[in-house]
Amino acid sequence: xxxxxxxxxxxxxxxxxRRASLITFALFxxxxxxxxxxxxxxxxxxxxxxxxxxLGETLxxxxxxxxxxxxxxxxxGRTIRIYPEDVDFLRERIPEILRxxxxxxxxxxxxxxxxxxxxTVHGTTPDFASMRTQIPRLGGRFLNAEDEREGRKLAFxxxxxxxxxFGTEDxxxxxxxxxxxxxxVVGVLQKKIQDSMYQGPDADQVYLPFLxxxxxxxxxxxxxxxxxxxxAARSPLIESxxxxxxxxxxxxxxxxxxxxxxxxxxxxxKQGEAIFKGIEIFLxxxxxxxxxxxxxxxxxxxxxxAKERTKEIGIKLAIGARRRTIVGQFLLxxxxxxxxxxxxxxxxxxxxVHLIRLAPLNYDSFGIEAYxxxxxxxxxxxxxxMTVLLVxxxxxxxxxxxxxxxxxxxxxxxxx
Amino acid sequence: xxxxxxxxxxYRTGSQSLEALRGVSIGIxxxxxxxxxxxxxxxxxxxxxxxxxxxxxxxGEYRLDGDKVAGLTFDELAAVRNRKIGFVFQNFNLLPYAxxxxxxxxxxxxxGKSGKARRQRVTELLNAVGLYDWRxxxxxxxxxxxxxxxxxxxxxxxxxxxxxxxEPTGNLDSKSGEEIMAILTELWRGGRTIVMVTHNDxxxxxxxxxxxxxxxxxxx
Numbered sequence: 001x002x003x004x005x006x007x008x009x010x011x012x013x014x015x016x017x018r019r020a021s022l023i024t025f026a027l028f029x030x031x032x033x034x035x036x037x038x039x040x041x042x043x044x045x046x047x048x049x050x051x052x053x054x055l056g057e058t059l060x061x062x063x064x065x066x067x068x069x070x071x072x073x074x075x076x077g078r079t080i081r082i083y084p085e086d087v088d089f090l091r092e093r094i095p096e097i098l099r100x101x102x103x104x105x106x107x108x109x110x111x112x113x114x115x116x117x118x119x120t121v122h123g124t125t126p127d128f129a130s131m132r133t134q135i136p137r138l139g140g141r142f143l144n145a146e147d148e149r150e151g152r153k154l155a156f157x158x159x160x161x162x163x164x165x166f167g168t169e170d171x172x173x174x175x176x177x178x179x180x181x182x183x184x185v186v187g188v189l190q191k192k193i194q195d196s197m198y199q200g201p202d203a204d205q206v207y208l209p210f211l212x213x214x215x216x217x218x219x220x221x222x223x224x225x226x227x228x229x230x231x232a233a234r235s236p237l238i239e240s241x242x243x244x245x246x247x248x249x250x251x252x253x254x255x256x257x258x259x260x261x262x263x264x265x266x267x268x269x270k271q272g273e274a275i276f277k278g279i280e281i282f283l284x285x286x287x288x289x290x291x292x293x294x295x296x297x298x299x300x301x302x303x304x305x306a307k308e309r310t311k312e313i314g315i316k317l318a319i320g321a322r323r324r325t326i327v328g329q330f331l332l333x334x335x336x337x338x339x340x341x342x343x344x345x346x347x348x349x350x351x352x353v354h355l356i357r358l359a360p361l362n363y364d365s366f367g368i369e370a371y372x373x374x375x376x377x378x379x380x381x382x383x384x385x386m387t388v389l390l391v392x393x394x395x396x397x398x399x400x401x402x403x404x405x406x407x408x409x410x411x412x413x414x415x416x
Numbered sequence: 417x418x419x420x421x422x423x424x425x426x427y428r429t430g431s432q433s434l435e436a437l438r439g440v441s442i443g444i445x446x447x448x449x450x451x452x453x454x455x456x457x458x459x460x461x462x463x464x465x466x467x468x469x470x471x472x473x474x475x476g477e478y479r480l481d482g483d484k485v486a487g488l489t490f491d492e493l494a495a496v497r498n499r500k501i502g503f504v505f506q507n508f509n510l511l512p513y514a515x516x517x518x519x520x521x522x523x524x525x526x527x528g529k530s531g532k533a534r535r536q537r538v539t540e541l542l543n544a545v546g547l548y549d550w551r552x553x554x555x556x557x558x559x560x561x562x563x564x565x566x567x568x569x570x571x572x573x574x575x576x577x578x579x580x581x582x583e584p585t586g587n588l589d590s591k592s593g594e595e596i597m598a599i600l601t602e603l604w605r606g607g608r609t610i611v612m613v614t615h616n617d618x619x620x621x622x623x624x625x626x627x628x629x630x631x632x633x634x635x636x
Contacts, residue, residue: 005525012513315509318470319570320498320526322491409470413509 009329013336023297027341028348030294034287035349035385039375041280047193047371048276052269054194054202056132058232060239061198061263062225068258072251080250080259081221084210087125089249090227094241096234101128102210103224105199106217108179110206112165119161120199121178121206123213131228133192134202140172140187143209147186151211155183160203162188178206181216193361193370196265198224235266288388295392298337302330302400313404314412326405327398334397342389353377417578417609418444418467423476425462425632436462437473438632444611446577449604451620452613454629460613461582463629467611468501468580469493481577498526502571506583508563510555516542516566517551523573541569545599561592568599579603581612585619597622 067078084102091100105122128134129142134156136142147154155176162171162185171185194201227242229235239262243254252259306313313326353375361370425437437459444450454460465471466478469485478485480500488496497503510519520541524534542548545565555563564584571579581600585593601622604610612623620626628635 008518008525011518311509312511315511316522316526317494318468318497318503318509319523320494320574322494322526324491325526410465413505 005325005328006332009332010336012329013333023294023301023337024341026294026297027291027338028294028345030287030291031342031345031385031389032349033290034284034388035346035377035381036352036375037283037287038280038381038385039349039353039377040372041276041283042378042381043375044371045273045276045280046376047374048195048272049269051193051195051370052265052272053133054192055196055265056226056228057265057269058228058235059131059263059265060227060229060235060242061265062227062242063223063261063263064221065258065260067252067256069253069256071253071256074251078252080246080252082225082246082260083221086222086225086246086249090225090242090245093245094238096229096231096238096241097227098230099127099131099226099228101125101131101226102222103128103226104210104213104217104219104221105223106219110161110165110176110178112171112174112176115165117161117164119204119206121208121213122199123208123210123217125210127228128207128226131226132202134207135190135192136187137190139170140185142187143207147209148211151215152209153181153183153212154186154209156187156189156207157185158189158201158203158205159191160201161206176206178208179216183208183212196268229266232266235264239264284384291388291392294341295396298334298393298396299400301337302334302397303403305333306330306400306404309404310407310412310415313407314409314415317407317409318413323405326407327401330401330404331394331397334393334401338389338393338396350377417446417448417481418442418611419477419479420463420466421477421479423463423466423473423478425459425466425471426474435632437466439476440629440632440634441476442627442634444609446609447604447607448625449600449610449623450612451623451626452611452629453615453617453620453626454635457631458629459632460629464580464582464611464613468503469496494526498523499574500576500578502573502576502579504564504567504571504579504581504584506586508555508560508567508587510563510567510570512555515552515554516547516558519555519566520569520573523570527574529574537573537575538569541572545569559592560588561595564588564592564596565599568596572603578609578611581610583613583615585614585616593619 062082064079064081067076067080070076087100087102091097101124103122103124105120107118108121109116110119110121125148126142126144134142136156137159142156143154155178157171157176165171165176166174171188174185175182176185177183189202199205227238229238243260246260247254316326356373356375359373361373421441423437423440424435427434427436440459440463452460452463462471466473472486480496485493485496511522514522517538520538521534524537539548542551545568547562547565547569550558550562555566558566579600584596584600588596597619600610600612610623614620
């Protein structure tokens with residue numbers, strides 16, 4: 001590629017570039033705006049996803065209900081409960097289920113180190129960990145199949161429970177007493193963002209192997225059943241099958257919305273994501289409009305430049321410049337103006353995002369700042385920005401360029 | 417080399433029209449040095465613009481080197497101007513932001529010549545007009561005579577067979593004017609075809625032949 005003419009145009013542009021300083025600032029500001037707004041929008045969407053997954057991903061939670069219609073001669077108002085045997089019952093009949101875990105809970109005093117606190121204690125199986133994002137801190141683990149099989153007196157505790165009972169001491173391997181029965185701590189929940197919950201945040205909970213829990217609790221039925229589909233798209237189908245199968249087993253109308261309670265987090269997540277996606281797009285559009293103002297400035301600048309350089313254009317046409325050479329020069333100059341303004345906007349946006357991301361998150365009190373403290377750039381952000389930029393650059397330059405190239409050489413030579 | 421047959425040029429502004437040239441027919445052979453003279457409004461500049469492919473006639477036929485010019489696109493005409501015609505203007509028309517070197521080099525840039533070829537040619541031309549030491553100076557740092565010599569060097573950049581000079585000494589003192597005419601004479605003796613517009617009889621006398629225009633027509 002012959003770069004001689006572009007180099008010549010660059011040297012011509014450099015002699016004039018001071019005039020473009022205001023426009024350069026507008027482009028810098030526009031670039032900063034669009035990139036920061038898109039980064040914050042993307043960050044909020046990501047944080048919403050992270051916060052939502054604090055409860056668990058692709059989860060259907062089933063709990064007891066009460067019939068609201070009569071069914072097969074049975075009256076309405078009957079309480080429908082789920083039982084431990086329903087876990088295998090459903091697993092065997094619904095191949096779309098990837099994981100299924102029972103959960104029962106009760107409020108009990110939990111004590112250690114001479115301190116006593118009241119917390120909700122849960123009994124569940126190992127699959128619960130991956131379904132409900134129970135990631136243990138380094139040095140510990142969640143409950144496993146052997147713990148469950150042997151009914152071991154082990155406990156997995158939330159980080160706030162650990163802090164309340166043990167302070168800064170590592171509780172793993174230490175003893176806690178739950179409802180007057182001693183258990184050994186096997187792991188502590190790693191800190192996470194969580195904006196959906198039941199019975200309070202997971203940081204405040206205690207988890208026992210299901211068999212061990214049943215040994216200290218009289219309740220026969222389950223409080224929740226957690227189901228994770230193989231594919232999220234199959235969740236409505238799974239919901240329908242659970243209602244049909246349990247309806248047949250416990251004799252309630254599957255169409256009765258109140259017979260069992262279903263919390264389909266997948267559908268909740270889709271709605272939440274749509275909202276945040278909408279916010280992200282809105283912020284991107286606002287940023288693009290700001291950049292557009294800069295681009296309009298560039299267009300004005302290039303039109304003024306074309307007018308001011310009428311004679312120069314006439315001279316070039318007279319000595320043999322093709323129209324495309326004139327168009328090319330103006331487009332290149334537009335690109336130079338854009339490049340200078342937007343480059344520094346890009347650098348500063350990148351630095352600001354990087355600095356903000358260094359701020360620590362408050363896991364104990366998840367507020368609005370957590371959504372704002374994690375702006376992020378993604379490849380798609382960058383590609384969208386570059387596309388918007390190139391389109392604006394081209395549109396800003398092409399019309400003045402075409403106008404300049406269509407100048408009449410004779411009239412241009414006479415222009416003062 | 418240059419053949420114009422029945423060239424007419426009419427300028428229209430709204431409902432009014434002005435006939436700048438009326439049926440002008442002239443022929444200029446290769447290697448001729450021709451002056452075009454006439455009072456203001458006689459059509460000299462219009463004729464030069466048509467010969468120089470900066471403008472197109474309303475009627476008539478113009479052949480340059482045997483080829484018809486009518487029907488050429490704007491860019492084809494630009495290519496003709498770039499390679500076959502060198503322009504020297506009364507007010508020099510140099511690019512103010514470019515150095516002397518860059519001004520002379522410009523037609524070669526538009527012709528896509530290599531860096532080496534351009535360096536050689538520009539050095540040769542600047543030496544020929546005695547301004548090699550001024551190559552990094554901008555036009556505003558040069559005298560009128562120096563600027564016109566740079567303009568001449570630029571006109572010769574692509575070694576065109578035809579040189580068109582529109583009042584080349586019009587804005588110069590007599591000494592500088594004489595320098596320019598000496599260069600033009602030398603170029604003519606070297607075989608270049610030169611067409612010059614001038615008001616000055618003494619300048620016109622340096623040419624081989626004078627064509628006089630009056631009211632858009634060639635005087636008999």
